[in-house]
Amino acid sequence: MAEKQTETTFETAVERLEAIVAAMESGELPLEELLERYEEGTRLVKLCGEKLAAAEKRIEIVTRNAEKQTAPFDPNTAVPPPAHPRSAKGTSKPKPSDDVSLF
Numbered sequence: 001m002a003e004k005q006t007e008t009t010f011e012t013a014v015e016r017l018e019a020i021v022a023a024m025e026s027g028e029l030p031l032e033e034l035l036e037r038y039e040e041g042t043r044l045v046k047l048c049g050e051k052l053a054a055a056e057k058r059i060e061i062v063t064r065n066a067e068k069q070t071a072p073f074d075p076n077t078a079v080p081p082p083a084h085p086r087s088a089k090g091t092s093k094p095k096p097s098d099d100v101s102l103f
Contacts, residue, residue, distance in 0.1 A: 017045065
């Protein structure tokens with residue numbers, strides 16, 4: 001039967017790292033066990049780094065999205081688009097140079 005793997009949380013990884021450091025600093029572990037703990041610790045450090053990087057990206061996205069929030073549309077303060085020069089009243093006839101020729 002396959003074991004169900006659970007994802008290690010950042011907090012759990014940090015707690016385990018603290019326990020590993022305490023065990024290694026005690027001076028009571030044999031060399032082989034020290035190496036095993038060191039390997040486990042390096043994996044946990046990498047995991048924590050990845051989780052922190054993911055959290056930082058998520059914060060950036062949330063911040064960027066919050067900055068994009070706009071006020072509700074108010075037609076009284078809306079700026080009309082600029083008028084096209086030919087649509088203005090009192091303009092003269094188009095000049096021959098304004099004509100577009102396809103050939």
